[in-house]
Amino acid sequence: MNGAQYIAEFLARVGSDRVFLLTGGACAFMIDAIAQHPKLHYTCFQHEQGAAMAADALWRVNHKVGVTLATSGPGATNLITGIATSHFDSIPSLHITGQVNQRESSAFHGANVRQAGFQETKIVEMVRPVTKYAVMVRSAAELREELAKAYSIATSGRMGPVLIDVPMDVQQAEVGDDVLLPSRSPSATEEAAKVLSDLKRTLADAKRPVVLWGAGVGLAGVERDVAEWLRHSGLPFVSSWAGLSYFDHDHPGFVGQIGVYGNRGANFVLQNADAVIVLGSRLDNRQRSGNTKQFATGATVHVVDVDNEELAKYRNDGYRVSHLDFAELPELLRQLDTQSPSPEWRDYVAAMKQRYYHKEVSTSAARLNSLSPYDVIRRVNAIIAEDAIVIGDTGAAVCWLYQAFKVKRHTLFNPGGNSPMGYALPAAIGAKLDRPDRQVVSYNGDGGFHLNIQELQTVRHNNLDIAIIVMNNGSYGIIKQFQDSYMQGRYSASRDGLSFPDFGALAAAYGLRYARIEHLEQIEPALFTGGPIVIDVMLSEHTLIEPKLEMGRPINDQFPYLSESEYAAGNRFVDYPRPASLRTA
Incomplete structure (x- = not known):
């Protein structure tokens, strides 16, 4: 086997049979080897960030190490947000990047050369702070050793992502037929x-x-x-x-x-x-x-x-x-x-x-005669399968989701540590590709949905039965609520200065079903079967996260504030003094 074929065989042997990628010159040999391997499957994404987020989802839904493949330069750097997401949430994933031939590299010509080969980028140095291990391999022997080592590191102790940078000459070098498999490194713990x-x-x-x-x-x-x-x-x-x-x-x-x-x-x-x-x-x-x-x-x-x-x-x-x-x-x-x-x-x-417990209500929605996000989530919760995979994005939308959703046998997750906008759609793609037997719901805010909206084409191309919910309040709601508290309601860049498209027209452009939800009873089981769909839930822009902690207070003193008597009843055993003046809703 050459280096590219060796990588393909290694992935098949360790059970990482699904590779998420976007093509490019520096990774073309590896893609060709993966495409020819009978036990591997590849999925083309529209952006490498989406591929990395899909890979992140695999361990969360199936305890499988997700793999990405990207070209050098911008292909590699586009992975970084997804890699950081896995790093902060302790998710093992393997990222393989192509690199220019070593004779074309800046290192070959001199340490002070900024760039020698086309799209040459020092991706290893860039990702070291957000990986457990990152290395560029320089020979066939190193490729064998480093692949096994990196995979073992990713899945041992506190888990996390790893990256292997493979120059094109190593991809074509003869490696041999003996595959070196990883061994799990035991964690050194106290007795x-x-x-x-x-x-x-x-x-x-x-x-x-x-x-x-x-x-x-x-x-x-x-x-x-x-x-x-x-x-x-x-x-x-x-x-x-x-x-x-x-x-x-x-x-x-x-x-x-x-x-x-x-x-x-x-x-x-x-x-x-x-x-x-x-x-x-x-x-x-x-x-x-x-x-x-x-x-x-x-x-x-x-x-x-x-x-x-x-x-x-x-x-x-x-x-x-x-x-x-x-x-x-x-x-x-x-x-x-x-x-x-x-x-x-x-x-x-x-x-x-x-x-x-499970009593969250939206007083803001009631005042505004608008849909309550908590009612929406509870209705979705009751309709979908008890083992559905539900993936949250970020912002106000994911706060409502986690406050109201009740897990039975569901898989519920979001990118909590890094919390990037645009995660829920590509992660849902990864989840559905690896678990086609399970219902998958991608749950987004209208702002976060935009960050990887191009992956609707990946959904359409693969005809993935994913329900894509968009909580549409025409703004960045979590930032607006922060500005209410500390900036006297000046909505700079959270509402003022931005706008959102017609999601119905957007869904039509990608050939997807679409439903506009203005009343709770419009959320019905038929929406969640029959192919991919964008479910556009219309909310007032002033819908709040309730409850929510404001700065400087203990976690048991959230806004909207409880009466003094109710607060005292909650603090039966330990006294947590509160300021005399409290903001009203």
């Missing part, structure tokens, strides 16, 4: 016995314990074990956004998601706990708020994670930390005896869940 001892110590004296379920639980594939442990122990639990996909939301211990856009009851429970066990969450500022000193002030916070670098930052907050490969978590939990929470705490948690 599980010590972690078990530390967790027992945290829970020993706890009267008001709560568990925070993070994405690490699901990414490691141990979600069933954790759900069963929580059911058996009787401990209440809350979730990060990224963790929400990995359990049935009717689990008796589940209280709701936490954070800036979290459920009020879940935020109250976490803030009033005296012990918080965090499993696989990095506790970013959308969970704890920008003022971390107001997070769970009455609790011992104990974080269990696979990433030592993440754990290091919590020591500054006075948290207990435990480094653990989550493959060891099920056995550890089986040995973790827990006492039942106090009756007072159980009653309080039940009251918070009864009062707030």
Whole structure:
């Protein structure tokens, strides 16, 4: 085999049989080899960013490493936003870029040469901060070694994306027939016995314990074990956004998601706990708020994670930390005896869940006599299959989705860490191509939808049965709400200075079905079968995210603000003082 054929055979051997790409001269040999391989399939995207986001989706829906292939220069740099998305959400993916022949490179001619070969770009240096590993291979022997090494790195420890840059001369060089396969690098963790001892110590004296379920639980594939442990122990639990996909939301211990856009009851429970066990969450500022000193002030916070670098930052907050490969978590939990929470705490948690869980309403939509985004999401939730794949984009639209959607056997995800606009459409394409047996819903705001709107052609060309929902408020709603709070309602660049097209005409141009939704009853099952469709949901531009935290406040004091009596009832165990003056809706 030559280098290009070797890459194709390697991908087939490791099970990454689907490659997302856009062609170009520097990657043409590799594309040809993939096209000729009987076990591989390639899909042409209209933009490399879309290909990278589709690759990101594969691990989330099928625990398969997604692969992209791009040419040198702009082809490679166009991948970066999608690569960064995988990096921040700990998603393994493999990105292969073509590079100019080494004799045509700037390195061959001298270190100070800006560019020698056509479209030569130092992509490895560019992506190093947002990959676990990036390397340019310089020989056939390096290609064998580095492919296996990179794949192993991507799927070990705290997972993430890797990039291999392959010059054209290496693509054509003779490699041989022996394929070097990756081995999983074991995570170097503390002894599980010590972690078990530390967790027992945290829970020993706890009267008001709560568990925070993070994405690490699901990414490691141990979600069933954790759900069963929580059911058996009787401990209440809350979730990060990224963790929400990995359990049935009717689990008796589940209280709701936490954070800036979290459920009020879940935020109250976490803030009033005296012990918080965090499993696989990095506790970013959308969970704890920008003022971390107001997070769970009455609790011992104990974080269990696979990433030592993440754990290091919590020591500054006075948290207990435990480094653990989550493959060891099920056995550890089986040995973790827990006492039942106090009756007072159980009653309080039940009251918070009864009062707030799945009760979000849009007071702004009611005032404006407009569709409520929460009603729209609940209706979609009730119509689609219980194992549907639902992919959120970003902005106000994804906040409404995560506040109102209830997971049964669904797969629900969005690009939480990097949060790029334009993710949901190409990610839905990747999901549908790899899981054609499942219903797929791409859920977008009208602003974010534009960023990769060209991928509607990829949907049409492959005739992918994807329902593309657009929450159309004619603006960037999440930014407008920020400007309401801090810029006296000056809507520069969020409404003023931009406009949006006729999505019906746009759908027609791509040969897709279209439905304009102005009343809730127009959302019916027929929309979600029968081929790709754009579902255009018309909202008032003043529709708000409710509730939403404003700066400087603890996560249990969200806008629209509760009365003093209701706020006090929520803070039964720990006092969180609030400013005397509160903004009105």
